[in-house]
Amino acid sequence: MAERKVLDGNEAVAMALRLVRVQVIATYPITPQSPIAEKLADYVADGSLPAKYIRVESEHSALAATIGAQLTGVRACTATSSVGLALMHEVLGVASGCRIPIVMPVVNRSLVSPWSLWCDHQDTMAVRDAGWLQFYAGSNQEVLDGVLMACRIAEDARVLLPAMVCLDGFFLSHASGVVLVPGQAEVDSFLPAYRSLNLHLDPDDPMFVNDLTPPAEFTEMRYQQQLAMQNALTVIPEVEEEFARAFGRRYHLVEGYCLDDAEAVVVTMGSMSGTARYVVDALRSSGRRVGAVQIRTFRPFPGEILRQLLAGRPAVGVVDRSAGMGAEGGPLWTEVKSAMAGVPGCPPPAGFIAGLGGRDIPPATLEKVFGLLLEVAAGQSSAAGNIWIDVGENPLGLREVGI
Amino acid sequence: MSLAIRKETSGLVAHGVSTCAGCGLELAIRVVLNELGPQTIVVIPPGCAALFSGFGRETVLKIPGIQGNLGNTAAYAAGIRAGLEVQGREGITVLGFAGDGATVDIGLQSLSGALERGDHILYVCYDNEAYMNTGIQGSASTPCGAWTTTTPGGKRTGRKDMIRIAVAHDIPYVASASVGYVPDLRRKIRRARDAGGPAYIHIHAPCPVGWRFDPDKTVEVARLAVETHAWVLCEVADGVARLNVAVRKARPVSEYIRLQGRFRGVPAEEIAAAGEEMEKAYRRLLQALGITELEQKGDTGEES
Numbered sequence: 001m002a003e004r005k006v007l008d009g010n011e012a013v014a015m016a017l018r019l020v021r022v023q024v025i026a027t028y029p030i031t032p033q034s035p036i037a038e039k040l041a042d043y044v045a046d047g048s049l050p051a052k053y054i055r056v057e058s059e060h061s062a063l064a065a066t067i068g069a070q071l072t073g074v075r076a077c078t079a080t081s082s083v084g085l086a087l088m089h090e091v092l093g094v095a096s097g098c099r100i101p102i103v104m105p106v107v108n109r110s111l112v113s114p115w116s117l118w119c120d121h122q123d124t125m126a127v128r129d130a131g132w133l134q135f136y137a138g139s140n141q142e143v144l145d146g147v148l149m150a151c152r153i154a155e156d157a158r159v160l161l162p163a164m165v166c167l168d169g170f171f172l173s174h175a176s177g178v179v180l181v182p183g184q185a186e187v188d189s190f191l192p193a194y195r196s197l198n199l200h201l202d203p204d205d206p207m208f209v210n211d212l213t214p215p216a217e218f219t220e221m222r223y224q225q226q227l228a229m230q231n232a233l234t235v236i237p238e239v240e241e242e243f244a245r246a247f248g249r250r251y252h253l254v255e256g257y258c259l260d261d262a263e264a265v266v267v268t269m270g271s272m273s274g275t276a277r278y279v280v281d282a283l284r285s286s287g288r289r290v291g292a293v294q295i296r297t298f299r300p301f302p303g304e305i306l307r308q309l310l311a312g313r314p315a316v317g318v319v320d321r322s323a324g325m326g327a328e329g330g331p332l333w334t335e336v337k338s339a340m341a342g343v344p345g346c347p348p349p350a351g352f353i354a355g356l357g358g359r360d361i362p363p364a365t366l367e368k369v370f371g372l373l374l375e376v377a378a379g380q381s382s383a384a385g386n387i388w389i390d391v392g393e394n395p396l397g398l399r400e401v402g403i
Numbered sequence: 404m405s406l407a408i409r410k411e412t413s414g415l416v417a418h419g420v421s422t423c424a425g426c427g428l429e430l431a432i433r434v435v436l437n438e439l440g441p442q443t444i445v446v447i448p449p450g451c452a453a454l455f456s457g458f459g460r461e462t463v464l465k466i467p468g469i470q471g472n473l474g475n476t477a478a479y480a481a482g483i484r485a486g487l488e489v490q491g492r493e494g495i496t497v498l499g500f501a502g503d504g505a506t507v508d509i510g511l512q513s514l515s516g517a518l519e520r521g522d523h524i525l526y527v528c529y530d531n532e533a534y535m536n537t538g539i540q541g542s543a544s545t546p547c548g549a550w551t552t553t554t555p556g557g558k559r560t561g562r563k564d565m566i567r568i569a570v571a572h573d574i575p576y577v578a579s580a581s582v583g584y585v586p587d588l589r590r591k592i593r594r595a596r597d598a599g600g601p602a603y604i605h606i607h608a609p610c611p612v613g614w615r616f617d618p619d620k621t622v623e624v625a626r627l628a629v630e631t632h633a634w635v636l637c638e639v640a641d642g643v644a645r646l647n648v649a650v651r652k653a654r655p656v657s658e659y660i661r662l663q664g665r666f667r668g669v670p671a672e673e674i675a676a677a678g679e680e681m682e683k684a685y686r687r688l689l690q691a692l693g694i695t696e697l698e699q700k701g702d703t704g705e706e707s
Contacts, residue, residue, distance in 0.1 A: 023486070023489045023490075024482065024485045024486055024489055026478075026481075026482060026485075050489075051489065052485040052486075052488055052489045054481055054482065054485055054520070054522070055520060056478060056481075056516060057512060057513065057515065057516030057519075058512060058513070058516070060472075060474065060475055060478070060513070061475050061477075061478030061481075061512075061513045061516055062478075064471060064472065064475035064478035064479045064482060064513070065478045065479065065481050065482030065485065066482060067469075067471075067479065067482060068446070068469070068471075068478070068479040068480065068481065068482025068483040068485075068486065069482035069483065069485050069486035069489075070482075070486070071469065071483065071486070072483055072486030072487050072490065072492075073486065073490065074486050074489055074490060076482065076485075076486065090472050091472055091475065094471065094472065098469075200467075201444050201467045201468070201469060201483060202467060203441055203442045203443065203444060203466060203467055203495055205467075206441075206464075206465060206466050206467040207462075207467055208456050208457050208462040208464060208467065208468050208469070208470075209467075209468070209469040209470070210456075210469050210470040210471070211456055211457045211458060211459060211461075211462065211470060212449075212453060212456075212457070212458050212459070212470070213458075213459055214458070214459050216459075217459055217460075
């Protein structure tokens with residue numbers, strides 16, 4: 001039976017990992033992920049989660065230990081954030097290249113420099129091509145449900161890829177909300193016990209994992225990963241459908257809101273998506289034809305669904321919570337623009353950078369975004385990338401500027 | 404394409420591996436794996452030992468394993484052990500098998516973490532005293548005075564003493580070993596396997612290519628290292644230190660140095676200084692382990 005609880009995002013992660021019965025945990029603390037590491041340690045200590053807890057000395061070792069454990073045939077996990085994810089970078093490729101379906105919650109936090117403890121998406125965007133599935137949660141319920149679904153998706157024989165469940169640091173990780181926590185029996189019938197379908201480490205069936213691979217085979221092995229990503233676009237909706245039948249909550253790769261007659265649509269990821277819906281409601285009450293799209297699955301990128309949702313809209317704007325340094329816009333904008341390129345009736349989207357290093361994205365910021373998009377829709381303005389919509393008035397007046 | 408095995412190897416390592424002639428590491432891995440047996444899972448980082456993990460569709464080993472990253476061999480091993488433990492699988496040795504670069508340099512943090520946590524792994528470092536697989540670059544294990552491609556004028560500092568570092572973690576078993584003393588190595592591997600917790604063995608494994616000596620002299624060079632105090636054979640089991648091969652009257656270290664081209668071209672006074680540094684390191688280690696010269700009983704190292 002589901003229980004109604006008030007949980008912050010980190011608690012939702014920990015409960016989800018207990019519900020999927022992880023058997024080995026390897027974590028290293030980092031703000032704002034630390035409560036996950038602590039809570040899991042509590043579960044193991046109080047016996048409510050029968051698992052081995054490895055108190056590793058770094059994130060680099062955390063993921064290595066997780067890989068080693070899962071290769072013996074158990075569901076293993078770690079969780080991280082920010083520079084911790086950056087430190088893991090080379091190990092991420094071992095998990096994806098060896099097709100080990102580890103599910104790793106990542107609490108989104110900016111990267112150095114300058115130092116910031118707070119939320120943006122640059123950490124996970126920097127590893128977007130590492131061969132991991134990436135899901136971005138918009139609420140604490142999505143965090144919990146996202147972990148349950150990610151296990152099913154990652155472990156599907158057609159996929160066998162690791163997955164990051166991304167949640168915004170502090171905005172989700174440390175903010176409490178009502179979460180329906182399913183019962184263990186319901187989760188057990190949704191998610192079978194872990195079974196290794198591919199590579200494994202077992203003296204009774206020896207194999208060597210992760211050999212040096214010649215140029216004659218490397219491309220083919222990468223291609224297999226790309227096919228697995230494409231397969232995930234089929235598997236994810238199947239799992240979402242099954243999840244809806246089992247738990248009554250329905251999710252989609254991409255979530256549209258008030259799109260029927262929308263002329264100006266904003267595309268978001270993560271916790272700002274709820275704010276976007278709030279602003280859509282407010283603008284609609286004053287007669288504006290606006291809508292919102294939340295991308296839940298960033299890898300694989302759901303380009304086809306976006307084309308269906310966005311084709312024919314006079315104005316589309318993408319809000320990136322990370323700066324694509326040196327690019328013509330943020331990474332989410334680049335992907336959306338690429339997906340819509342050449343589609344009849346699809347003008348290029350406008351790209352907005354907002355909410356870096358913990359800056360809030362309040363309704364006022366998104367109202368500005370919609371304001372610009374409505375001008376574009378009315379033909380009074382043209383779209384561009386790299387619109388830093390919430391930058392302060394005198395950015396060059398701050399320290400460490402050489403011009 | 405499938406390949407038939409025409410003749411089974413006598414051990415767990417195939418015939419015809421692609422190591423260089425006279426490779427000290429090859430001798431080490433054959434001895435280590437044959438002693439541990441088939442109920443072993445090995446973690447090998449990139450490096451010379453990765454020649455044994457294999458290439459493409461071929462592997463050289465008859466036991467399961469993974470090639471991890473260069474700096475986290477101990478962490479992979481720790482995870483494997485945890486996975487086995489939680490499933491109640493016993494009687495399996497989890498072996499980390501890494502070179503000096505992957506151990507004393509980039510892998511030191513990960514190794515220290517596993518030893519401190521008491522993770523039940525056996526970590527073996529084969530020490531050929533430089534990054535040999537990438538082309539003889541200096542490591543923290545390269546001895547004072549030795550030429551490498553990144554110490555072209557001879558290394559200015561001595562070796563990082565991994566034995567003292569491992570001992571400082573208070574683990575059940577730490578030993579140094581040498582491919583020149585195979586019976587001693589065999590005994591230590593068995594002892595480490597049965598230690599019931601983390602165990603560390605550091606094997607001196609001369610490299611003809613990197614040290615510049617003839618490939619038929621690997622064992623001779625390895626033995627000379629011990630006879631000149633350039634290498635020490637000792638062990639610390641449950642806190643009790645023991646010198647395994649007592650060399651009371653050491654031969655001049657110049658005999659060891661002169662056999663190797665890597666010390667050639669280094670000025671005589673620097674070679675002398677390097678020799679002094681080796682002797683000092685020997686004394687530092689014995690002192691740290693609480694072994695006084697009078698107590699140096701040792702054994703021949705020849706027991707099987």
